[in-house]
Amino acid sequence: MATTATKQQPSGPVLDWSAGHGPVTGALSATTGAFAVAATGAATAMPPGWALAVGAAGALGHTVAGLRVRNAGRTLYEEAREEEAIAAEQRAIARELSAERRAIAAEWVDRIQRVCSTTVRVVGVEI
Numbered sequence: 311m312a313t314t315a316t317k318q319q320p321s322g323p324v325l326d327w328s329a330g331h332g333p334v335t336g337a338l339s340a341t342t343g344a345f346a347v348a349a350t351g352a353a354t355a356m357p358p359g360w361a362l363a364v365g366a367a368g369a370l371g372h373t374v375a376g377l378r379v380r381n382a383g384r385t386l387y388e389e390a391r392e393e394e395a396i397a398a399e400q401r402a403i404a405r406e407l408s409a410e411r412r413a414i415a416a417e418w419v420d421r422i423q424r425v426c427s428t429t430v431r432v433v434g435v436e437i
Contacts, residue, residue, distance in 0.1 A: 332389075336372065343368050411435040 344365055351361040415432035422430050 336376075340369070340372060407437075411437065 347361050347364045347368070350356070351358070414435050414437075418432055419430055422428065
């Protein structure tokens with residue numbers, strides 16, 4: 311009897327747990343944290359001062375962690391500007407590599423023409 315194994319595909323969104331908080335996810339995290347403290351306090355009949363103290367400690371912790379990594383929260387404009395600068399730098403590097411590869415290809419076409427008296431076309435150069 312022959313059996314075939316099928317590989318299960320992961321369902322749901324792919325999450326990057328190593329990514330840090332930005333302005334939106336930081337606010338979302340603080341909101342859900344405040345909700346959790348309020349719900350726990352209400353369920354256990356905790357005095358309101360305790361929930362306030364826990365919330366203040368959480369806010370202070372987020373602030374200290376943000377200052378430690380020097381992340382004051384970037385706007386979507388700042389993020390877009392930084393990503394565009396990175397993309398422009400990568401395009402410049404690709405152009406330099408492309409120009410270098412074209413020069414190598416031309417050099418080899420000249421060598422082969424000179425030595426073998428035949429014309430070739432170089433379609434790829436690996437460095």
